[in-house]
Amino acid sequence: MPFPNEPVTLHGGCFCKAIRYTISVPALSERPPGRKAANPVGPARTEEGINTFPIMSLDHCNSCRGVAGSILQAWFIFPQSWMQFSLQKKAGEVPLEPATREVLMGEKALLDSTHLSHFNTSKDVHRVFCGKCGTPFTYFHSEAQVPGGGNTLPPFFDVALGTMDKESMEICGPPGRQVHLGDGIEWVKRLIVEGEKGL
Numbered sequence: 001m002p003f004p005n006e007p008v009t010l011h012g013g014c015f016c017k018a019i020r021y022t023i024s025v026p027a028l029s030e031r032p033p034g035r036k037a038a039n040p041v042g043p044a045r046t047e048e049g050i051n052t053f054p055i056m057s058l059d060h061c062n063s064c065r066g067v068a069g070s071i072l073q074a075w076f077i078f079p080q081s082w083m084q085f086s087l088q089k090k091a092g093e094v095p096l097e098p099a100t101r102e103v104l105m106g107e108k109a110l111l112d113s114t115h116l117s118h119f120n121t122s123k124d125v126h127r128v129f130c131g132k133c134g135t136p137f138t139y140f141h142s143e144a145q146v147p148g149g150g151n152t153l154p155p156f157f158d159v160a161l162g163t164m165d166k167e168s169m170e171i172c173g174p175p176g177r178q179v180h181l182g183d184g185i186e187w188v189k190r191l192i193v194e195g196e197k198g199l
Contacts, residue, residue, distance in 0.1 A: 002173060003054065003056070003172060003173055004171065005027065005028040006027055006028075007024070007025060007026050007027050008025045008171055009022060009023070009024055009025070010022070010023040010025065010076075010164060010165075010168035010171065010172070011023075011164070011165045011167075011168050012159070012163045012164035012165050012168060013135075013163060013165075014129075014130035014132075014133050014135035014137070014163065015130070015133040015134075015135050016115075016130065016132050016133035016135075017088070018087070018088040018114070018115040018130055018132045018133065019085065019086070019087055019088070019114075019115065019116065019130050019135070019137065020085070020086040020095075021083060021084065021085050021086065021159070021163075022083075022084045022086075023054075023076075023078065023082050023083055023084075023159075023168075024082050024084070025054060025078070025082060026082075028052065031052040031053050031054075032052065032053055032079060032153070032154050033051055033052055033053075033153075034051055034052055034053045034054075034055045034077070034153070034156075053077065053078045053079055053154075053156065054076055054077060054078040054082075054172075055075075055076075055077040055078070055176075055177070056074070056075070056076055056077070056161065056172060056173075056174070056175035056176055056177075057074070057075045057077060057158075057175050057176075057177045057178065057179055058072055058073075058074055058175045058177070058178045058179070058192065059072070059073040059074070059075055059178075059179050059180055060072060060178065060179065060180045060181055060182075060183050060184030060185070060188070060189070061073075061179070061180035061183045062183045063121050063122075063125075064139065064180075065183075067121065067127060067136050068136055068160065068162075069136075070162075071185060071188050072184075072188055073160065074160070074161035074162060074175055075139065075158035075159070075160065075161060075175075076158065076159050076160075076161045076164065076172065077156060077157070077158045077159075078156060078157075078159075079154040079155065079156050080100040080101060080104070080154075080155045080156060080157060081100075081154065081155075083100045083157075083159075084097060084100075085097065085098060085100065085103045087103070087110065087114040087115070087116055088114060088115060089113055089114055090113060090114060090115065091113075096110070096113070096114060098110055100157075101155070103116065103128060103138075104126055104128065104138055104140040104142075104157055105118070105126055105140075105142070106118020106119075106126060106128055115130055115131045115132040116128055116130070116131065117129050117130065117131035123143075124141055124142045124143035125139065125140070125141050125142075126138075126139075126140045126141075126142060127139055127140070135160075135163060136160055137159060137160055137163055138157055138158060138159050138160070139157065139158040140157040140158070161175070178192070
């Protein structure tokens with residue numbers, strides 16, 4: 001099932017609901033180009049939409065697998081401008097709706113006043129998670145998005161596909177590509193290609 005061409009609103013959050021988010025995906029004609037698909041899997045998106053944001057990807061890398069505590073991480077990759085976070089405050093009833101980059105970088109004021117937690121898995125790789133229930137949320141490589149240097153993509157990041165509400169995941173359909181296959185677990189890669197026969 002390909003990702004819809006019409007505008008879509010997706011919702012998600014952590015297990016305890018201290019962090020919620022809304023992703024507003026515009027119509028296909030308004031979506032910026034993403035990176036060309038490598039290692040495609042599953043049903044292909046339309047030729048017109050295959051190389052546009054959003055990108056759904058299966059990630060076999062060791063660090064993402066470890067952070068997720070799973071055999072595989074699945075990402076929903078899209079421009080920061082489509083995202084709106086809603087963070088429950090530690091004290092007070094009105095949630096905060098900060099700029100997406102402030103969340104991704106783990107701004108100190110947010111870490112102090114909400115349940116948001118932040119850590120770096122390498123110098124420029126920022127990850128956020130819920131400090132109350134532990135749900136891992138995002139991957140953001142800040143150095144790769146410095147203006148200039150040949151980067152023509154809009155500021156983007158990855159959100160863990162498993163944090164989406166079930167209804168939103170049904171809209172998204174399955175990931176269309178895989179990355180870091182060299183780090184992948186052989187039986188997991190076989191399972192993706194062969195389905196039940198790979199068990």
